[in-house]
Amino acid sequence: MGAGVGCPREGKVYAGNLNVAAKRAREILYGKLKLGEVVDWATTFSLWPVHLMTSCCGAEFAATWSPRFDAEQYGALPWISPRQTNFIIIEGTVTRKMACALRVTYEQMVHPKFVIAMGACALDGGLFYNSYNVVKPWEVVPVDIYIAGCPPPPEALAKAILDLRKKIREKKMASRWLTEGWREDREYLVPKEDVCRWWRP
Amino acid sequence: MSLQALAEVIKERLGTLAKEVRIAKGHVEIVTEGGRLTEAARALKEMGFDHVKSVTAVDYPKEGKIRVTYHVSSYLKEDLSKYIVGLSVDVPRDNPIVETLVPLWNSAEFFEREVFEFFGVHFKGHPDLRPLLLIPELAEKRVLRKDFVVREEGIYEGVPHEYK
Numbered sequence: 001m002g003a004g005v006g007c008p009r010e011g012k013v014y015a016g017n018l019n020v021a022a023k024r025a026r027e028i029l030y031g032k033l034k035l036g037e038v039v040d041w042a043t044t045f046s047l048w049p050v051h052l053m054t055s056c057c058g059a060e061f062a063a064t065w066s067p068r069f070d071a072e073q074y075g076a077l078p079w080i081s082p083r084q085t086n087f088i089i090i091e092g093t094v095t096r097k098m099a100c101a102l103r104v105t106y107e108q109m110v111h112p113k114f115v116i117a118m119g120a121c122a123l124d125g126g127l128f129y130n131s132y133n134v135v136k137p138w139e140v141v142p143v144d145i146y147i148a149g150c151p152p153p154p155e156a157l158a159k160a161i162l163d164l165r166k167k168i169r170e171k172k173m174a175s176r177w178l179t180e181g182w183r184e185d186r187e188y189l190v191p192k193e194d195v196c197r198w199w200r201p
Numbered sequence: 202m203s204l205q206a207l208a209e210v211i212k213e214r215l216g217t218l219a220k221e222v223r224i225a226k227g228h229v230e231i232v233t234e235g236g237r238l239t240e241a242a243r244a245l246k247e248m249g250f251d252h253v254k255s256v257t258a259v260d261y262p263k264e265g266k267i268r269v270t271y272h273v274s275s276y277l278k279e280d281l282s283k284y285i286v287g288l289s290v291d292v293p294r295d296n297p298i299v300e301t302l303v304p305l306w307n308s309a310e311f312f313e314r315e316v317f318e319f320f321g322v323h324f325k326g327h328p329d330l331r332p333l334l335l336i337p338e339l340a341e342k343r344v345l346r347k348d349f350v351v352r353e354e355g356i357y358e359g360v361p362h363e364y365k
Contacts (some may be wrong), residue, residue, distance in 0.1 A: 095334075096335070096336050096339065097334070097335075128349055130353060131351070131353070132339060132342075132344050132349075132351055132352065133334075133335060133339060133344075197279060197336075198336030198337055198338065
């Protein structure tokens with residue numbers, strides 16, 4: 001017996017029909033949004049975070065994508081490789097050695113890319129305030145959204161993703177980045193030679 | 202075996218190798234002199250202490266010494282595995298050199314690297330004595346010594362204003 005024989009839905013594509021989807025999207029969007037706004041709208045549904053776990057907030061990161069909180073409903077899918085992602089969540093303290101890894105990971109990601117800094121340590125040191133070995137993440141990468149808390153609960157991270165989506169659409173972050181190449185207001189504070197100066201191959 | 206009995210056994214076994222054997226809070230503490238650390242460690246290993254749980258150091262600037270402590274325990278001997286034994290050695294602060302215990306206990310290797318970078322204690326005979334966690338220029342400052350001054354930050358240095 002062949003596959004699908006006797007099945008009442010024979011001949012249909014269960015995963016979704018691209019033509020139908022495109023037609024419906026056209027009905028919704030045509031004449032209402034500009035092309036740049038469509039890009040922004042589409043980017044908000046494809047925020048893929050790279051998993052760079054610098055500290056203990058990574059546990060909350062994992063809980064956010066668990067079935068209970070399910071951040072994947074916002075279109076955010078955690079991915080391993082920085083080359084296929086456009087979104088990074090700094091999960092806690094950034095030490096001097098990790099700062100270099102953070103910058104290298106950020107530079108490998110595709111445009112347009114966004115950053116959420118998570119937890120008190122990423123804000124201004126938190127528990128490790130006045131430490132000799134902690135850098136503030138905003139010196140290393142340009143941060144879009146900060147979350148307070150030690151650690152922030154999964155709901156806070158989910159809210160931050162929603163806020164980031166709102167910000168992308170309101171300030172046209174994705175489309176401006178694509179038309180202008182690199183956003184001038186997102187310049188690095190510290191040059192890479194300083195972040196990675198300890199690194200000698 | 203109770204903690205008291207373990208201390209007695211250790212005292213008997215080490216004899217003159219130990220300057221002092223006493224029961225601290227929940228563990229046995231041994232203090233040896235500089236040249237006798239390896240012999241004392243070998244005696245402990247023959248008793249059945251087969252791994253190092255941690256290596257740490259305490260800085261005493263007024264007395265001019267650094268006390269390096271090896272915390273050892275056992276995996277294989279069940280009656281010893283309940284206890285932790287601290288094996289300490291005092292070294293002068295200006296020239297801290299300790300004979301390495303890596304040939305005896307392999308698990309001491311990374312801990313000794315940590316003590317090296319944080320306190321500047323040199324371990325003679327260590328196979329790979331490089332800084333482990335800190336960047337090299339920070340490791341040269343011996344950051345966990347008491348005379349290292351931590352950079353004071355203001356109450357709120359501030360985050361750059363929100364980009365618009």
